[in-house]
Amino acid sequence: MTSVVAVIDYGMGNLHSVASALEHAGADKVLVTHDAAQIRAADRVVFPGVGAMRDCMAEIRRLGCDQLLADALVEQHKPVLAICVGMQALMTHSQENGGVDCLNLIPGEVRFFGNPLTDGDGNRLKVPHMGWNQVRQVRDHPLWHGIDDGTRFYFVHSYYVDAQDRDLVAGALDYGVRADAALARDNLFATQFHPEKSHTAGLQLLKNFLGWNGQC
């Protein structure tokens, strides 16, 4: 099975890391693009994201990436992996930048961690949530294959996802609040952490994505 991966580029930062990690994980070809024909022709799609939500959403809409993503997901039914701000952009609304309407592909809110933030014992937690935290695999999924429950992944974010439909949660994170570390629905998998920066566990997840047929 060949795997040509389109990494959707809406101009918000460097996507080489995602592309090189996908290549390292075994992708035949990785295209960093917002070209409709290239994205439609790809076997699978990665929807990354970095930066502030207001600017991200503006660029996603300006370049028509919202439609391209919807086509890949719903019409073409291709495996799609959303990462970090890419995951947040799927939700209904984000509290970032004073409030931003997002793509509403998954009902739910993107919330600020809070300041001050404390854990259950009253210890102060820093924001952004930056570094390696444990992900609890709350349900089985092909993308968890070969990755132990509780494995640490690399996170860097000040806002977190809270999906309405709790059945979609594939991975959970505890950081003062209950946050969604991974969501899964049909041919879509989304991670708040950065698999491309999560060393061997992250590369394993990307390898799993490259071999995934889009079924849960």
Place this chain on the structure above:
Amino acid sequence: MGLAKRIIPCLDVENGRVVKGVNFVDIRDAGDPVEIAIRYNEQGADEITFLDITASHEGRETTVHTVEQIAENVFIPLTVGGGIRTVEDIRTMLNAGADKVSINTAAIHNPELVRQSAERFGSQCIVVAIDAKRVDDVDGAPRYEIFTHGGRKPTGIDAVAWARKMAELGAGEVLLTSMDRDGTRDGFELGVTRAITDAVEIPVIASGGVGNLQHLVEGITLGGADAVLAASIFHFGEYTVPEAKAYMAERGIEVRL
């Protein structure tokens, strides 16, 4: 269980070569930053920091190329610092593959750079480096001041107040180096580390003075740091990253093993 404390090996690079402490024994690693970065990635380092101390323009281009090569081969976060002066410099480093960019002197000359770059690229990739030196008050109470030019030039700026201001302007992290301890192997300056970690909500990386693994532990337990940075103890092959993590884990510190 929660967020792991990070161990960050630091490469001081000049004209494309690691200049501070290299492994004399293993000739393959003699000063090549890409090879050294790959080795730390394999050892399980949590991040890598690349400090460019090159002065020349030609050297800068070499740096961009080196950062590109590291980013292609290393699948953990990479911070690049040294000589970052403008939003354009930040963009260049992020495009080369850096995940975070560290701003030092330029933030002192132009604090707005921190705000502009955080708004443009997101706070998550803006690290402010603070070089602090102890200057006791008349009554002998310790006070810490920001110094530039490798610790030679005082600025009159209070380090703790400065850290607070940088966080307000949008910095996502502080890289705190004690100029009194840098290169001494006497351990972190814990007073200023604790003062700054208590003062800001953003994560703080402690740097400067690590000579053994107990120093790493103290930076976290006494200094309150979220991450510890070291160069020579790793470069010289005295300790590996897994040895450092095992030592810390035995003393109750949460690390990524």
